Amino acid sequence: xxxxxxxxLIISGIGALFALLLELADAFIANYGECRISINRExxxxxxxxxxxxxxxxxxxxxxxxxxxxxxTCAYCKVKVLExxxxxxxxxxxxxxxxxQAKNVRLSCxxxxxxxxxxxxxxxxxxxxxxxxxxxxxxxxxxxxxGVTLGILSPEEGISFKPGQYIQLxxxxxxxxxxxxxxxxxxxxSSKGPQSVELYIGLVEKGLxxxxxxEYLKEGEELIMRGxxxxxxxxxxxxxxxxVATGTGxxxxxxxxxxxxxxxxxxxxxxxxxTRIREDMYxxxxxxxxxxxxxAFTFIPTLSREAESSQWEGKRGRVTDLIEDLVPEGADYxxxxxxxxxxxxxxxxxxxxxxxPEDQIYFDKFS
Amino acid sequence: MIKQLRSVVxxxxxxxxxxxLVSAVMFLNEKKIASNQALxxxxxxxxxxxIAAEKNTADDQxxxxxxxxxxxxxxxxxxxxxxYKEDGHTILGYAFPVGGPGFWGPIQGMVGVxxxxxxxxxxxxxxxxxxxxxxxxxxxxxxxxxxxxLRLFPIEGDQKIFYLKPAGTTGAPNELDAxxxxxxxxxxxxxxxxxxxxxxLKELWTTVEERE
Amino acid sequence: MPNLPSKKEIFLTGLWxxxxxxxQVLGICSTLAVTNLMVNTLVMDAGLIFTVCLSSxxxxxxxKYTPMRIRxxxxxxxxxxxxxxxxxxxxxxxxxISEALGPYVALIITNCIIMGRCEAFARNNPPLxxxxxxxxxxxxxxxxxxxxxxxREPLGFxxxxxxxxxxxxxxxxxxxIMAPGAFFTLGILAWITxxxxxxxxxxxxxx
Amino acid sequence: MTPINPLTLFLxxxxxxxILLTNFLGLCPFLSxxxxxKSAMGMGAAVVFVMASTTVLNNWIYYKILLPFGxxxxxxxVFIVVIAAFVQLVEMTVERFFxxxxxxxxxxxxxxxVNCAIFGASLFMVIRGYDLVQSIAYGAGSGIGWWxxxxxxxxxxxxxxxxxxxxxxxxxxxxxxxxxxxLSLAFLxxxxxxxxx
Numbered sequence: 001x002x003x004x005x006x007x008x009l010i011i012s013g014i015g016a017l018f019a020l021l022l023e024l025a026d027a028f029i030a031n032y033g034e035c036r037i038s039i040n041r042e043x044x045x046x047x048x049x050x051x052x053x054x055x056x057x058x059x060x061x062x063x064x065x066x067x068x069x070x071x072x073t074c075a076y077c078k079v080k081v082l083e084x085x086x087x088x089x090x091x092x093x094x095x096x097x098x099x100x101q102a103k104n105v106r107l108s109c110x111x112x113x114x115x116x117x118x119x120x121x122x123x124x125x126x127x128x129x130x131x132x133x134x135x136x137x138x139x140x141x142x143x144x145x146x147g148v149t150l151g152i153l154s155p156e157e158g159i160s161f162k163p164g165q166y167i168q169l170x171x172x173x174x175x176x177x178x179x180x181x182x183x184x185x186x187x188x189x190s191s192k193g194p195q196s197v198e199l200y201i202g203l204v205e206k207g208l209x210x211x212x213x214x215e216y217l218k219e220g221e222e223l224i225m226r227g228x229x230x231x232x233x234x235x236x237x238x239x240x241x242x243x244v245a246t247g248t249g250x251x252x253x254x255x256x257x258x259x260x261x262x263x264x265x266x267x268x269x270x271x272x273x274x275t276r277i278r279e280d281m282y283x284x285x286x287x288x289x290x291x292x293x294x295x296a297f298t299f300i301p302t303l304s305r306e307a308e309s310s311q312w313e314g315k316r317g318r319v320t321d322l323i324e325d326l327v328p329e330g331a332d333y334x335x336x337x338x339x340x341x342x343x344x345x346x347x348x349x350x351x352x353x354x355x356x357p358e359d360q361i362y363f364d365k366f367s
Numbered sequence: 368m369i370k371q372l373r374s375v376v377x378x379x380x381x382x383x384x385x386x387x388l389v390s391a392v393m394f395l396n397e398k399k400i401a402s403n404q405a406l407x408x409x410x411x412x413x414x415x416x417x418i419a420a421e422k423n424t425a426d427d428q429x430x431x432x433x434x435x436x437x438x439x440x441x442x443x444x445x446x447x448x449x450x451y452k453e454d455g456h457t458i459l460g461y462a463f464p465v466g467g468p469g470f471w472g473p474i475q476g477m478v479g480v481x482x483x484x485x486x487x488x489x490x491x492x493x494x495x496x497x498x499x500x501x502x503x504x505x506x507x508x509x510x511x512x513x514x515x516x517l518r519l520f521p522i523e524g525d526q527k528i529f530y531l532k533p534a535g536t537t538g539a540p541n542e543l544d545a546x547x548x549x550x551x552x553x554x555x556x557x558x559x560x561x562x563x564x565x566x567x568l569k570e571l572w573t574t575v576e577e578r579e
Numbered sequence: 580m581p582n583l584p585s586k587k588e589i590f591l592t593g594l595w596x597x598x599x600x601x602x603q604v605l606g607i608c609s610t611l612a613v614t615n616l617m618v619n620t621l622v623m624d625a626g627l628i629f630t631v632c633l634s635s636x637x638x639x640x641x642x643k644y645t646p647m648r649i650r651x652x653x654x655x656x657x658x659x660x661x662x663x664x665x666x667x668x669x670x671x672x673x674x675x676i677s678e679a680l681g682p683y684v685a686l687i688i689t690n691c692i693i694m695g696r697c698e699a700f701a702r703n704n705p706p707l708x709x710x711x712x713x714x715x716x717x718x719x720x721x722x723x724x725x726x727x728x729x730x731r732e733p734l735g736f737x738x739x740x741x742x743x744x745x746x747x748x749x750x751x752x753x754x755x756i757m758a759p760g761a762f763f764t765l766g767i768l769a770w771i772t773x774x775x776x777x778x779x780x781x782x783x784x785x786x
Numbered sequence: 787m788t789p790i791n792p793l794t795l796f797l798x799x800x801x802x803x804x805i806l807l808t809n810f811l812g813l814c815p816f817l818s819x820x821x822x823x824k825s826a827m828g829m830g831a832a833v834v835f836v837m838a839s840t841t842v843l844n845n846w847i848y849y850k851i852l853l854p855f856g857x858x859x860x861x862x863x864v865f866i867v868v869i870a871a872f873v874q875l876v877e878m879t880v881e882r883f884f885x886x887x888x889x890x891x892x893x894x895x896x897x898x899x900v901n902c903a904i905f906g907a908s909l910f911m912v913i914r915g916y917d918l919v920q921s922i923a924y925g926a927g928s929g930i931g932w933w934x935x936x937x938x939x940x941x942x943x944x945x946x947x948x949x950x951x952x953x954x955x956x957x958x959x960x961x962x963x964x965x966x967x968x969l970s971l972a973f974l975x976x977x978x979x980x981x982x983x
């Protein structure tokens with residue numbers, strides 16, 4: 001028996017010896033001191049030098065996709081390194097095409113952090129965080145849409161996002177779903193208020209998350225939220241703005257409008273907001289209020305299935321008809337469309353026929 | 368300095384934990400493995416001496432049979448196993464271990480010969496590191512049973528006791544089928560087995576005869 | 580915390596979308612060596628599934644405590660220990676299989692899949708997700724191994740799991756038993772998968 | 787210790803028992819790095835260096851530490867930990883003190899830290915019971931054998947990329963495997979030459 005214990009101690013001794021060797025080497029040989037990594041010129045990280053870029057980013061909670069774990073065989077971890085990356089290594093050339101090399105795309109598992117670096121990452125990779133939120137208020141905007149306001153508990157500085165982006169809300173297990181489910185919802189609140197977020201959640205029958213929100217969710221309850229995601233957000237330019245929304249698609253559009261109001265942007269803005277019937281319409285008072293405050297903003301609601309007899313004086317028909325009648329030929333607008341995917345596709349065709357360049361049309365499809 | 372110390376201690380503890388885990392599993396299975404090895408050896412010796420040829424005889428029956436029917440004697444640098452008939456004293460044959468370099472690593476086997484060492488009773492290879500499905504097939508019955516009845520004579524000049532030819536081209540009784548696809552292992556076996564048989568006949572056999 | 584795909588998704592990626600052998604080109608070494616006999620392949624798969632799952636689980640459990648500089652050494656230690664346990668168990672309970680597999684059981688230690696999964700996934704994900712990821716990946720690996728053995732054994736030996744499948748007068752393709760056969764079979768298998776599934780970028784679906 | 791002259795062992799490790807073509811070891815990095823000759827050259831050199839040194843190191847540890855204290859069944863753990871630590875140490879030193887060498891050889895070291903070929907060489911060294919000199923010959927021989935295989939395949943692949951247009955789906959791992967299959971077929975011709983264990 002003592003022979004067994006003795007042999008175990010020897011093995012642990014060998015292990016510890018090598019650990020010591022590695023640590024000493026790390027301390028004296030491989031320490032490159034502090035290095036600064038600036039990401040998309042927005043976020044700056046200070047990391048310990050000597051490791052690969054992929055590894056240092058992972059230490060800071062930024063997860064670049066990787067399959068082979070830094071063995072240089074899967075080439076999943078491509079990242080743009082603008083400065084400080086050093087020459088392209090022979091381990092990377094097999095995986096990088098000519099124009100990737102020209103755009104200084106590198107394998108982050110091979111690039112070593114030895115000095116300050118400037119890199120560019122796809123936005124969703126490094127901005128995503130996880131938030132603990134508390135349900136502050138639940139309001140019935142329409143028989144099928146609830147306005148949910150979430151206060152952010154942690155992290156304190158709240159969520160920084162661009163107007164129009166969305167988050168993923170996670171709801172706990174309950175009767176209908178065996179494990180936590182999460183769905184994406186666009187944020188309607190203005191990006192100036194990072195401490196709280198407003199979502200418009202429409203009831204989708206047999207939809208696990210929406211049923212939970214409509215029937216089980218109570219004020220004061222705590223949930224998990226992740227984000228921000230998506231490349232549908234408000235872009236600065238000088239052109240006039242056309243906003244098109246149906247149903248819960250108004251959420252990101254409202255976030256853009258609130259951004260325009262708080263920034264006092266003087267660009268001519270028109271909003272086509274379509275629903276089936278008057279009861280489906282919501283936030284009308286706030287939108288009318290905005291029309292008074294912002295001289296350059298016009299709000300044109302339309303109802304596609306309103307009964308003839310009702311005393312609704314506004315437009316009747318679909319938002320696509322509004323585009324047909326009100327958008328002049330050859331107009332040079334920035335267009336933001338949000339709603340269900342068929343609506344977005346049909347609006348897209350109409351707008352292209354009107355001659356609006358495709359790269360000026362931004363859309364967000366809710367399936 | 369604490370960071371370095373922490374990781375050294377951490378590595379020590381982790382290796383301690385896993386080394387003891389492995390030793391525990393080893394300790395629990397050591398006897399089983401040892402008895403497997405011993406049993407395999409006994410089964411091979413009995414098979415080679417043509418005492419209990421079937422594969423599925425139960426383990427305890429094998430060891431009982433081995434106790435009754437086989438005695439081991441030390442001859443030169445090897446242990447020889449003397450096999451007896453049912454009556455317990457007329458000699459059935461002798462078995463002795465053989466070994467040599469294979470294609471990948473050392474191969475060990477057992478050879479059984481009749482009482483006056485003129486004919487092979489049986490041969491079996493039991494320890495090797497050849498490629499599975501290729502050289503590794505020397506352990507299969509179709510290959511080892513070919514040697515049964517092989518005539519033995521001390522080698523003079525370059526004439527060998529047996530040859531391993533590609534399957535289907537064998538003619539004389541001492542030309543046996545090599546393993547298709549494992550030419551390396553086959554030629555290795557041919558070389559070292561001939562030398563071992565020759566060594567047995569020339570060195571070991573004489574001492575065995577006097578002992579009788 | 581990356582946005583964690585649902586458990587089912589992790590499992591499926593390993594199984595097919597990111598199949599370790601065909602898509603990421605990992606774990607090829609032991610794939611070729613033992614796949615000339617289905618029996619050996621099954622034992623190798625079992626050994627690998629046991630090792631990948633447990634190593635991913637352990638590495639993930641320890642991920643917060645392992646100091647960064649020695650993480651590679653700690654992971655190799657964990658993997659090697661599980662493989663030796665597998666080796667001992669096979670020796671004790673399946674002596675003839677361990678005889679047939681020879682050195683290839685020990686070579687599971689350096690199988691790139693295990694280290695790949697530990698480094699890429701287990702090191703920064705919760706234990707259950709890592710276990711599932713390991714399971715998915717190793718099952719994906721085993722499927723490919725079985726597929727190759729399914730081709731190589733009948734052609735090479737005319738048998739499957741030892742039972743004669745090919746007609747009596749079938750001439751065995753000895754090349755299928757040897758190294759070149761393994762390379763060709765896996766090459767053609769990789770060709771077919773790439774032909775039908777060029778690695779399409781997995782589109783991100785939203786509600 | 788098996789009676790074999792180190793020189794024959796050295797040549798055998800390159801041709802007859804080529805660690806890649808007959809033992810299937812070290813294929814993962816081989817398939818991906820062999821796209822280009824320059825990277826293949828660097829990778830091959832790194833493998834030769836690491837394989838030779840770790841085989842010798844493990845041989846010394848096995849016969850001087852493991853055997854005297856009866857720790858055989860730990861040999862795999864010790865070998866793989868030694869290799870992992872050795873490669874990391876060498877990578878750090880080369881990266882710090884020989885930057886030029888680092889760009890040629892050092893960058894490949896993390897790729898082969900836990901590589902079947904390197905560990906395989908130490909494994910066979912123990913199974914076949916080589917002594918110190920024989921394990922140097924075997925380690926260096928297998929490394930050079932691996933290097934030879936990757937150089938040949940990368941030369942063919944580079945030529946292929948320039949001239950041939952491959953059918954859909956064949957490019958990448960598929961064609962490399964088929965080329966390697968043909969190469970291992972060719973290397974089988976050597977097998978009759980030297981018989982070594």
